[in-house]
Amino acid sequence: MRRADELLQDWRQRALRIEENVARAVIGQPETLRMINVALFARGHVLLEGDVGVGKTTVLRAFARAVGGAFERIEGTVDLMPGDLVYHTFVDEHGKPRIEPGPLLRHGDALATFFFNEINRARPQVQALLLRAMAERRVSAFNREFSFPHLTVFADRNRLEREETFELPAAARDRFMFELRMAAPTDPGARHAIVFDPAFHDPEALLERVEPAIVAASDLNDIGAAIQASVVASESLQRYVMDLWDATQAPQRFEVCIEGVEIDRLMLAGASPRGAMALVRAARVAAWLAGRDHVLPDDVATVFPAVMGHRVFFTPLYEMRHAQIADALTAQLLQRVPTPR
16 A cells, blocks of 8 residues: 555645646636635635625636536525525426425535535525534435535625625634635736736636546545644644634733724634634645645744634624734734744
8 A cells, every 4th residue: 555645745736736727717816726725625614705806706616626526506695595505496397396405415425515605695594504514514404414524615705795795603604714805916917817818708718727626525534634644733833823822812911912902802702612723724734735744833824814814703892893903913913922943
């Protein structure tokens, strides 16, 4: 049998191929592509937020194509109900009513990627059903249990439009390993290509550039477990992570200073234990993608804002400015918490 480190190296090459292929369809977003790739191999779900027309849907569809396996997509609308995810009713050619499994169930345990477009347009009841599917990778329907052992949920959220939308509750957001904000590219060459190159005006043609099924979705759990078992964190790195977690609970202990914010009145709650676990899982994958078998503080810093930014909760005085303050807070914590040498 091949050695585990040789297998991991082969998988690393495939993981980098995924990134390279998605970059053929989406230009000017290298950081976003790397973070989604990290979440994929850390076996975490991803919530992507951004302005209209920046390519959120194209990014997530491209990753789904590269991963392979059964794919389903649903559009968030105000009239979407939980039942719409699990069953579909129609009248057949004989005029008889029929009930068939809906998008969440029709592929059974082969479902690999579930893409929820504009999730904040869906009602809380729908979000709650998705929450269970994300947390347990199973739901109950038709008097039986359906499991999705290989499921990854990709969701996007429109940052600008707030009418007829429902903000995701804290429990739902905590189920996403990463919450990423995707802006329009800043690189002049990428901006020029997006506007003037006709190839970037046809999303379906762009997706054809992505090699399908670079990995088998059914293998991702095993390779994710192998990464977690093989990439080590030193004692000093472990202390660093625990200090960062503590700092999300009480930033004033680390002399954090944010303009216009009274730090003693800022925090309602810090990151959950799930958040701390997600931080370590993601940092290990970041190290693996960089070709190392050990985690560095830079790996932790790379994933820290995406893991923790949506897992810190502020008092009502500051919660309306959550995005701005969370960015400043995570940056300050990385500066103030002592980094191991």
